[in-house]
Amino acid sequence: MAITRRELFTTIAKAGVPAAVAITVGTDSLQAENIPVPNAAVGLLYDASICIGCKACVAACAEANNTPPDTRGDKLHQAPTDLNDVTRNIIKLYKSEDGSVFSFVKRQCMHCLDPACAAGCPFQALYKDKESGIVRWDADKCIGCRYCTITCPYHVPRFQWQGFNPRVTKCELCHERLEKGLKPGCSSVCPTGAVIFGPRTVLLSEAKQRIKNNPGRYFQKRVYGETDNGGTQALYLSRVPFEKLGLPELGPESVPARTLRWQRRLYQYFALPAVLYVGLVQVIRKSLKGHEQEAHEREKQTGLRAQL
Amino acid sequence: MSTATIRNAPVITPVTTNETRWERAVPVYGFPVVNGFFLALCGMTLLAFVLTAYRELAGLGPVSGMNDAFGWGIWKTFNVMVLTGLGSGAFAVGIAAWVFRRKRLHALMRMALLTSFLAYGCGLLLLGIDAGRPWNFYWIVFPWKWNMHSPLAEVAICMSIYAMVPLAIENIPPVLERLWYFDSRLRPGVERMERRLHFFFPWIIAAAYLLPGMHQSSLGALMLLAGERVHPLWQSPWLPFLYLGASTFMSFGCVAGTTMLCCVVWKRAMDMEVLDEAARITAWLIFGWLALRVLDIVFRGALGTAFHADRFAGVFWLETLLTSIGAWLLRRSLRTHETRSMFLGYVLSSVGGMIYRFSPTTLAFRPNPESLYFPSTIEVLVALGFVCMGIAGFLLIVKRFGILPAPLQEWHDMASYFRFRRPYIRWTGYFKHGYFGEDEAETTDSD
Numbered sequence: 001m002a003i004t005r006r007e008l009f010t011t012i013a014k015a016g017v018p019a020a021v022a023i024t025v026g027t028d029s030l031q032a033e034n035i036p037v038p039n040a041a042v043g044l045l046y047d048a049s050i051c052i053g054c055k056a057c058v059a060a061c062a063e064a065n066n067t068p069p070d071t072r073g074d075k076l077h078q079a080p081t082d083l084n085d086v087t088r089n090i091i092k093l094y095k096s097e098d099g100s101v102f103s104f105v106k107r108q109c110m111h112c113l114d115p116a117c118a119a120g121c122p123f124q125a126l127y128k129d130k131e132s133g134i135v136r137w138d139a140d141k142c143i144g145c146r147y148c149t150i151t152c153p154y155h156v157p158r159f160q161w162q163g164f165n166p167r168v169t170k171c172e173l174c175h176e177r178l179e180k181g182l183k184p185g186c187s188s189v190c191p192t193g194a195v196i197f198g199p200r201t202v203l204l205s206e207a208k209q210r211i212k213n214n215p216g217r218y219f220q221k222r223v224y225g226e227t228d229n230g231g232t233q234a235l236y237l238s239r240v241p242f243e244k245l246g247l248p249e250l251g252p253e254s255v256p257a258r259t260l261r262w263q264r265r266l267y268q269y270f271a272l273p274a275v276l277y278v279g280l281v282q283v284i285r286k287s288l289k290g291h292e293q294e295a296h297e298r299e300k301q302t303g304l305r306a307q308l
Numbered sequence: 309m310s311t312a313t314i315r316n317a318p319v320i321t322p323v324t325t326n327e328t329r330w331e332r333a334v335p336v337y338g339f340p341v342v343n344g345f346f347l348a349l350c351g352m353t354l355l356a357f358v359l360t361a362y363r364e365l366a367g368l369g370p371v372s373g374m375n376d377a378f379g380w381g382i383w384k385t386f387n388v389m390v391l392t393g394l395g396s397g398a399f400a401v402g403i404a405a406w407v408f409r410r411k412r413l414h415a416l417m418r419m420a421l422l423t424s425f426l427a428y429g430c431g432l433l434l435l436g437i438d439a440g441r442p443w444n445f446y447w448i449v450f451p452w453k454w455n456m457h458s459p460l461a462e463v464a465i466c467m468s469i470y471a472m473v474p475l476a477i478e479n480i481p482p483v484l485e486r487l488w489y490f491d492s493r494l495r496p497g498v499e500r501m502e503r504r505l506h507f508f509f510p511w512i513i514a515a516a517y518l519l520p521g522m523h524q525s526s527l528g529a530l531m532l533l534a535g536e537r538v539h540p541l542w543q544s545p546w547l548p549f550l551y552l553g554a555s556t557f558m559s560f561g562c563v564a565g566t567t568m569l570c571c572v573v574w575k576r577a578m579d580m581e582v583l584d585e586a587a588r589i590t591a592w593l594i595f596g597w598l599a600l601r602v603l604d605i606v607f608r609g610a611l612g613t614a615f616h617a618d619r620f621a622g623v624f625w626l627e628t629l630l631t632s633i634g635a636w637l638l639r640r641s642l643r644t645h646e647t648r649s650m651f652l653g654y655v656l657s658s659v660g661g662m663i664y665r666f667s668p669t670t671l672a673f674r675p676n677p678e679s680l681y682f683p684s685t686i687e688v689l690v691a692l693g694f695v696c697m698g699i700a701g702f703l704l705i706v707k708r709f710g711i712l713p714a715p716l717q718e719w720h721d722m723a724s725y726f727r728f729r730r731p732y733i734r735w736t737g738y739f740k741h742g743y744f745g746e747d748e749a750e751t752t753d754s755d
Contacts, residue, residue: 084376120533122461123447123454141447144440147460149379151533155676158376159440161369166440246676248536256457259532262545264457273518280407280514287406288509291414298331302716305488307333308481308506 010282017279020271037113038133042173043225043233044187044195045203046106047210048245049217051194053091053104057186061089061108064174064185083107085160088171089186094244103238105245106186106195109156109171110225111135111233114254117148117157126157126168133200133233134173142168153229153248153255200233207235230254330415330579330713333482337722338729339574341707349700356693359686360437368440372687377679378670382691383438385669388431389527390662391695392467393555395427397563398475399520400556404589406513412582415713420563421478422711426698428471434694435464459529466523474516480505482709525552531668539620539672540610550601551665557593558661560586561634565654568647570712577715580645587638587650594635594657598628623663623671630660 059078062069067086069078080087088108095102111128115135118126125142128135137157144166148157160166174184182188187197196203207223215221217239224242225232229250238245251258266272295306363371374381397420405413436442447453448465455461481502488498528551531538544550564586571578605611614621634657641650663671670681683691706712 082376116533119455120458120460120530121455122458122464123444125444139441141444141453142441143444143447144442145438145460145464146374146379146440147458147530149376150531153535155376159368159379161367161374163367164365166367248676250535255533255535259535259545260457260459260529263459263526263529263532263548267456267462273522276521277514277518280517281510284406284513285510287409288506288513290409291406291411292506294411302331304332304716304719305485307485307710 016271016275020275037231038129038131040131041113041133041200041233042178042198043111043133043200043203043235044108044173044184044197045207045235046195046237047207048103048105048194048236048238048240050192051091051104051106052192053093054191055091056189056191057106057195058087058089058091060185060189061171062086064177067169083156083169084158085162085167085169087158088169092246094240096240096244101240103240103245105238107154107156107246108186108234109135109173110154110229111171111173112229112254113231113233114229114256116151116153116255119256119260120147120151122147129175132173132175132178134175135170136172136175137168137170139167144168151255153250154246200235203235207237210237227252230257324579324581327715327717328577328579329715330577330582331716332714332719333418333710333712334714334718334722335710336570336574336707336712337725339707341704346700346703349696349703352689352693352696353700354693356690356697359690359693363437363686363690368438371684371690373682373684374687375679375681377675377677378673378681380669381438381681381687382670382683383434383687385666387434387691387694388438389530389669390665391427392431393524393527393551393665394558394562394658394662395424395431396520396524396555397421397559398424398478399517399524400559400593401563401586402513403517407517410585410589412585415579415582416563416567416586418482418711419567419713420559421475422702422705423562423566424559425471425475425479426701428467428475429701430694430698432468432471434691437690459526459532462526463523463530466519466526470516470519470523474512474519477505477508477512478516482711486709520555521552524555525549527551527665528668531673534668534673537674537676538668539674540608540613541605541620541624542668542672544604544608546600546604547668550597550604553593553597553600554661554664557590557597557631558658558665560590560593561654561658561661564590565651565658567712568651568654570706574712576712576718578647579713579715580647582713583647583650584642584645587642587653590654590657591635591638591642594631594638598632598635601628620672623667627660627663627667630656630663632660634658634660 058080061067062078065088067088070080070084070086071078073079073081080090082092083090090107092105092107093102094105111134113133115126115128118124118128118135121127121142122145123141123143125138125140126135126148127138144159146159146168148168149155149159157168157170159168174182177184183197187195190196196206198206204223204226207226211218211221211223219238219241224236224238224247225234228247230253236242236245236247243249292306292308295308299306359371368374372381372383397416401413401416401420404410405417436445439445448468454465484498484502484505487494525548528548531543532545532547534543536543564583568578568583570576605614614624634653634655637649637653637656641647641653
């Protein structure tokens with residue numbers, strides 16, 4: 001006897017469930033969990049121990065990105081208090097409570113190797129450039145949902161709260177200047193060389209060299225961003241704990257890899273939902289048959305049209 | 309005094325008689341659609357639309373309390389994340405009725421489908437207003453531009469597809485039914501469409517359970533990426549599952565509670581068999597959810613934070629107490645058959661679930677540097693306006709379509725009501741061809 005449609009579906013479901021479970025649970029290296037490191041990853045190395053806090057980089061950043069000066073503080077000076085809709089780069093000061101220890105910190109996008117903002121962005125408006133690894137924002141794809149401001153562990157992307165055409169502002173490593181062969185605005189003006197630009201591998205070895213030359217100078221003798229949050233392209237050296245500079249200790253696993261592991265597996269190749277769907281259709285077909293039968297019996301009893 | 313009467317009252321075994329058994333969805337007849345309350349709702353909706361126009365021009369900053377630390381305000385966190393959970397009755401009641409074959413719950417299905425459709429519709433509209441650059445939503449039609457692994461893409465895409473396709477199609481039968489009774493000349497066409505609809509129903513209904521299961525859990529997954537900034541009492545790998553669980557008991561409460569409220573307001577009989585069944589399921593859902601929630605907190609070692617004297621512990625205990633008292637009241641109402649405690653149980657447990665779904669984004673969200681968010685007046689008015697729009701739509705639809713379940717007698721009462729109390733309605737031609745399905749030869753008298 002030929003296979004009925006029901007049998008066919010049942011068979012598909014029976015064969016599919018173990019297959020889907022295997023794909024979901026068993027597979028080790030999933031497509032979504034492979035973090036490709038860009039070949040020509042560029043980045044910044046910021047050494048907080050030699051930064052003098054002159055804020056030349058803040059002004060240069062505004063000039064390079066053609067953003068208006070943020071004079072909202074005292075209506076006179078460009079003195080933003082934090083990253084905001086016109087400030088992609090800022091120098092902040094950390095001072096311990098007794099005032100004995102202090103450190104400047106330059107905050108801008110970390111250009112994570114596995115950026116949480118891009119992992120959450122629904123239409124890939126925030127995306128990681130495949131060549132340079134710069135995390136960029138595409139105005140034509142952004143729906144303005146502000147999920148990036150929630151997901152970024154460094155609290156970098158900022159939304160423009162005024163106006164009918166708001167934008168998301170974050171450091172894009174002056175990619176337009178890079179195309180012209182120039183350095184990013186901030187690194188081109190730094191008088192002490194506290195922030196330098198270059199390929200990530202070069203910067204990493206430079207940072208390690210500095211630690212080697214001056215082991216007592218740096219906190220934990222390590223480079224923040226080498227492995228933190230899965231690795232970042234902006235690297236930090238500091239005398240004070242990184243947490244004091246607003247760089248949380250996130251561990252070697254990136255935020256999306258750590259938190260979305262099961263979410264990603266459950267939706268891998270859409271296998272589990274598809275199998276679930278076939279199973280549901282099977283069950284509901286049967287329910288519907290019984291329900292229709294009962295409704296028509298009631299229709300005969302009451303003389304009123306069945307309501308399904 | 310009252311306890312004494314309950315104790316002395318004889319135990320009535322059949323809780324449902326023919327006079328109270330819900331057998332048919334009957335429009336709420338004899339009450340005008342337009343009354344003071346309805347006009348007030350429309351006024352609120354209109355105000356919200358005007359303020360929305362202002363928001364589109366001025367941007368989000370001037371109209372809301374959102375800031376760099378709290379990028380999401382109540383439009384997303386309340387109207388979408390909480391109210392679609394409350395309105396996922398089509399999912400929760402539907403699964404109980406169609407997949408687990410709790411046949412009595414079919415009586416509540418039309419209420420569930422309508423409340424879901426309105427909650428999702430209003431939520432999605434407000435989602436579009438909340439988005440800063442809504443014109444870019446057109447990318448939704450290019451699947452290769454989706455970020456398939458983003459919880460927010462999952463929510464936005466899945467939710468709009470669900471509301472526009474399976475949920476909308478599931479709401480068609482009451483419309484077709486109304487057309488069928490509207491004019492006998494339409495009947496062949498309506499019947500043809502119904503047959504076509506029934507042919508596709510298994511696939512549509514299955515999608516209507518798969519999609520909400522996906523996006524109601526993804527709503528919880530949204531906050532996973534926020535990591536440590538969500539208080540450890542809430543931040544958990546089980547957050548998606550707990551969000552889904554909360555939406556099931558909340559929406560049971562919403563559907564059954566709204567139906568009870570409608571029965572009281574429009575003086576309809578309550579079918580205690582159906583309501584008991586719903587209350588029993590809701591109570592078990594709450595117990596299961598609470599158990600999972602507490603076990604999750606204990607195994608993550610976050611229990612200690614529940615005893616700190618801060619707002620987080622306060623919110624945690626508030627939602628836990630509300631849901632457990634709600635579940636207890638529901639269990640109690642099963643013994644005593646007090647509709648009052650059943651209704652209160654639904655309200656308390658739903659409010660508890662709502663607070664749970666609201667917390668991770670707002671009450672238990674700790675941005676760094678520490679900052680606070682409180683919605684501005686305009687923000688609240690718009691959020692309320694869109695809720696009012698849903699309620700107004702509900703009032704209009706239950707009075708014009710067969711949604712609310714009623715005993716069979718109610719249908720016959722409606723027939724005689726229109727025949728004798730509102731004979732002029734025939735002049736419109738609406739009921740000329742046997743509105744109530746009776747023998748047409750008797751009713752087609754001269755106009």
